[in-house]
Amino acid sequence: MASRIQEVERRRAGGGSSADTFVPIILDYGEGATVATIELPYPPFVGMRFKYGGMLWKITHAKDVLRGWVARAAEGEDRAAS
Secondary structure, three states, rough: OOOOOHHHHHOOOOOOOOOEEEEEEEEOOOOOOEEEEEEEEOOOOOOOOEOOOOOOEEEEEEOOOOOOOEEEEOOOOOOOOO
């Protein structure tokens, strides 16, 4: 059985199933933040937009060794990644 990390890496490389990818993302509200596991149709990237909790979010920081993906509420935009 593949570990969760192996599964994410396989999907990022374009292999594996065509199922959606579940990614933990830090949702930065400005006054606070929370972490949610978001179902995305493909691996995240900086600038990607998605809807969650009735709001439109934009990924602003890529995952690195210190923290995960970070998204902030998208301002003045009405499109979401599909």
